[in-house]
Amino acid sequence: MFFNSFHFAVFLPIVFVLYWFVGHKSKINQNYILIVASYYFYSCWDWRFLFLLIFSTLLDYSCALMIEQSTRQSTRKFWLWLCVTINVGFLGVFKYYNFFAKSFAALLRTFEWHSSPLLLHVILPVGISFYTFHGLSYIIDIYYGRIKSEKNFVDYSLFVCYFPLLVAGPIERATHLLPQVKRRRKFNFIKAREGVYQIIWGLVKKIVLADSCANYANAVFDHYNSMNSLSLVLGAVYFAFQIYGDFSGYSDIALGTSKLFGIDLLRNFNYPYFSRDIAEFWRKWHISLTTWFRDYLYIPLGGSKGSKWMMVRNTFIIFIVSGFWHGASWNFIAWGLINALYFLPLLLLNRNRRNLDDFRLGINFNSMRTLVDILITFSITCFAWIFFRAKSIADAFLYIRRMFENQNFTEQYFTIERYNYELITLVLVFVFVEWNNRHAVEPISGKYSWLKLSLCLGAIVALGVFSDYKEFIYFQF
Amino acid sequence: MKTFIVFILKIFGLLLITMGLLDLLYTTAYLQSAQRSKIDYLYNSKNKKYDVIFLGSSRVNNHFVPRIFNDKGYKTFNFGITRSRLDESALILKMMIERHYEIKNLILQVDLNINTNDHSEAIRSLFMPYLHQSQTIRNHYKDIPEYDALLFIPFYRYMHYDGRIGFREMYFSLVHKRSNALDNDGFYPLESHPGKMIPADLSIYYPKRNHAYEEIKGLCQINHINLIALTTPMCKNTINRDYFSHIREVYPEIHNFENAVTDDKYFSTCGHMNKSGAEAFTQIVFNAFFKTKSNP
Numbered sequence: 001m002f003f004n005s006f007h008f009a010v011f012l013p014i015v016f017v018l019y020w021f022v023g024h025k026s027k028i029n030q031n032y033i034l035i036v037a038s039y040y041f042y043s044c045w046d047w048r049f050l051f052l053l054i055f056s057t058l059l060d061y062s063c064a065l066m067i068e069q070s071t072r073q074s075t076r077k078f079w080l081w082l083c084v085t086i087n088v089g090f091l092g093v094f095k096y097y098n099f100f101a102k103s104f105a106a107l108l109r110t111f112e113w114h115s116s117p118l119l120l121h122v123i124l125p126v127g128i129s130f131y132t133f134h135g136l137s138y139i140i141d142i143y144y145g146r147i148k149s150e151k152n153f154v155d156y157s158l159f160v161c162y163f164p165l166l167v168a169g170p171i172e173r174a175t176h177l178l179p180q181v182k183r184r185r186k187f188n189f190i191k192a193r194e195g196v197y198q199i200i201w202g203l204v205k206k207i208v209l210a211d212s213c214a215n216y217a218n219a220v221f222d223h224y225n226s227m228n229s230l231s232l233v234l235g236a237v238y239f240a241f242q243i244y245g246d247f248s249g250y251s252d253i254a255l256g257t258s259k260l261f262g263i264d265l266l267r268n269f270n271y272p273y274f275s276r277d278i279a280e281f282w283r284k285w286h287i288s289l290t291t292w293f294r295d296y297l298y299i300p301l302g303g304s305k306g307s308k309w310m311m312v313r314n315t316f317i318i319f320i321v322s323g324f325w326h327g328a329s330w331n332f333i334a335w336g337l338i339n340a341l342y343f344l345p346l347l348l349l350n351r352n353r354r355n356l357d358d359f360r361l362g363i364n365f366n367s368m369r370t371l372v373d374i375l376i377t378f379s380i381t382c383f384a385w386i387f388f389r390a391k392s393i394a395d396a397f398l399y400i401r402r403m404f405e406n407q408n409f410t411e412q413y414f415t416i417e418r419y420n421y422e423l424i425t426l427v428l429v430f431v432f433v434e435w436n437n438r439h440a441v442e443p444i445s446g447k448y449s450w451l452k453l454s455l456c457l458g459a460i461v462a463l464g465v466f467s468d469y470k471e472f473i474y475f476q477f
Numbered sequence: 478m479k480t481f482i483v484f485i486l487k488i489f490g491l492l493l494i495t496m497g498l499l500d501l502l503y504t505t506a507y508l509q510s511a512q513r514s515k516i517d518y519l520y521n522s523k524n525k526k527y528d529v530i531f532l533g534s535s536r537v538n539n540h541f542v543p544r545i546f547n548d549k550g551y552k553t554f555n556f557g558i559t560r561s562r563l564d565e566s567a568l569i570l571k572m573m574i575e576r577h578y579e580i581k582n583l584i585l586q587v588d589l590n591i592n593t594n595d596h597s598e599a600i601r602s603l604f605m606p607y608l609h610q611s612q613t614i615r616n617h618y619k620d621i622p623e624y625d626a627l628l629f630i631p632f633y634r635y636m637h638y639d640g641r642i643g644f645r646e647m648y649f650s651l652v653h654k655r656s657n658a659l660d661n662d663g664f665y666p667l668e669s670h671p672g673k674m675i676p677a678d679l680s681i682y683y684p685k686r687n688h689a690y691e692e693i694k695g696l697c698q699i700n701h702i703n704l705i706a707l708t709t710p711m712c713k714n715t716i717n718r719d720y721f722s723h724i725r726e727v728y729p730e731i732h733n734f735e736n737a738v739t740d741d742k743y744f745s746t747c748g749h750m751n752k753s754g755a756e757a758f759t760q761i762v763f764n765a766f767f768k769t770k771s772n773p
Contacts, residue, residue: 020478189478189480189481196484196488422645450491453491454491454495457491457492458495461495461632461636462635463644464636464639465639465640466636466639467598467637
């Protein structure tokens with residue numbers, strides 16, 4: 001069941017009515033309704049993986065209690081590592097086993113030792129990367145005494161399986177979500193309206209922007225051998241907007257849906273393509289994952305403390321692991337590595353925390369410089385996305401080589417019966433809207449909200465892609 | 478909560494009004510357009526008289542040159558549409574009858590398309606703007622699963638078929654941007670491609686009785702149209718040419734022309750001839766069934 005499906009459009013109102021009209025009198029009822037709804041939501045992909053989700057919930061819940069009850073440090077450590085090993089083990093088996101087996105076989109082949117690796121024929125349980133990280137953050141926080149373990153299993157289960165964030169985040173923290181789950185939610189019209197606006201804006205991003213860009217980006221990336229330079233440049237730009245519209249659109253729908261139930265989720269995107277350097281980009285892109293890696297990997301590794309060499313090492317580790325988290329492929333590792341390389345000069349020159357402030361543009365030199373910085377950051381981000389989107393690293397290099405060598409910057413007609421430039425107007429309109437609303441959560445609230453709402457609804461039905469249904473990209477991670 | 482329910486109802490109302498207005502805009506744009514596709518040309522024409530028309534898929538669109546017939550005194554138009562199947566050909570013929578066309582001869586391509594009774598979503602979409610206006614189109618599609626939604630939910634048909642009749646096509650129709658679909662009396666010539674011809678493999682095909690073809694035969698009989706059903710050329714390396722002899726086992730009246738032109742120099746791809754091939758083939762078909770009129 002996808003957020004942009006008819007199934008979800010029926011499911012959500014039913015859960016909403018049950019939640020506010022049947023279960024509204026107590027927190028327990030509200031939580032039970034959300035758990036049943038969440039398990040149903042998850043089982044729509046494959047009911048068998050529901051056992052994995054329940055097992056993961058039980059494991060984290062029990063280990064957290066054991067850690068808290070243990071007085072000896074070694075016992076606490078044992079429960080922590082048991083929980084981490086099993087969680088990461090599941091992730092490893094489902095997501096990474098085949099990759100390692102194939103890579104190892106390929107390595108052996110270089111020594112002329114031919115082997116046929118034993119591969120697993122299992123599908124990746126949807127959302128496993130998200131709920132595993134979700135549980136890991138909880139157990140690590142318990143171990144370090146940052147939070148108290150949750151005694152109420154129902155409340156804890158909801159924290160893990162809450163359907164708006166179950167399959168593609170945001171990766172929540174116990175400190176943020178659990179307190180909300182532990183009290184009865186009262187209906188708040190302002191919050192619910194904001195949620196509806198955010199859902200509609202998320203649908204605009206997904207169905208109008210991302211899915212339109214996907215058609216063009218696929219046409220370019222799937223036939224890059226016959227594309228000219230302009231098409232290849234535009235292909236990378238279209239993919240940049242596809243993945244942004246897809247994932248931030250999903251996040252908006254998740255946050256908006258959750259607001260309908262009176263629960264706030266962590267913000268996942270903050271207009272990342274208006275970043276002035278790559279460090280700022282990473283503070284604004286997939287925020288819940290970036291901060292997770294910062295808190296549970298970068299800082300335990302030493303973070304920014306210690307020598308320059310340690311900082312550089314930690315930065316490379318965090319970016320490569322972040323890339324690998326996206327998928328078991330060398331492409332994602334290369335993408336992470338490229339971003340680490342982008343980050344390196346900022347780190348060495350102590351400029352990685354330079355652009356923390358807000359900015360406004362005027363007609364002056366500083367504004368021009370800011371604009372140029374934004375364009376450069378966006379360009380290098382697009383360049384890195386080529387590695388993310390290409391089928392293999394070799395394809396990515398061939399794509400880039402052709403982009404520079406072809407030197408033909410003219411119109412080109414794609415097999416999808418569209419010219420390469422046709423989507424630029426839509427992308428520019430989207431950028432204009434985002435730019436003018438970059439201090440808001442969504443662009444519909446405020447003055448003339450009904451007019452803006454009708455424009456968004458009009459855009460969804462008139463410009464949306466309905467005939468060629470596309471799943472959310474991040475569901476595969 | 479009451480305020481919220483009213484708010485949601487207002488959004489649904491707004492959505493419905495938006496869809497209604499968009500439906501009106503799109504339909505108006507398509508109804509006044511007659512130079513974007515063969516379907517809108519057909520819908521916006523009436524009482525046309527043709528000596529010969531061609532119907533079929535790209536193997537008609539790219540293979541029959543009406544000029545050759547026109548030069549010899551036969552008023553001719555190529556109504557072949559790339560990707561269409563016999564189901565759409567039948568509907569085009571029905572629309573012609575609805576628009577009071579007078580047709581003497583219909584040359585219908587019946588070869589690879591007889592392998593299936595299915596339809597083409599891409600071409601079906603081109604009829605959708607006229608769903609409310611044309612009884613013929615409604616009757617043709619009344620049994621498809623999404624018929625009620627297409628007919629009664631405003632704008633649903635444009636969302637369902639957004640790739641072909643969505644915003645882009647509506648905009649071009651609105652500004653009367655002409656496409657090349659109607660150039661050369663409907664014939665779209667292909668160019669030769671360098672490199673080796675990749676052979677077409679027909680071993681997965683098997684001709685079956687086709688409802689749409691039989692419907693076309695019936696329509697021609699009732700409306701006194703001389704139906705010439707024929708196969709069209711494939712390149713010489715085609716795998717399983719026996720497919721064409723099997724066609725005659727199912728429908729003996731179909732004329733075999735798959736070998737009329739076979740030399741690779743006449744082909745753009747194995748299943749589609751280039752301009753020279755199309756001209757040569759059209760001449761062969763003309764010679765087989767027609768004579769030059771004394772006063773062209």
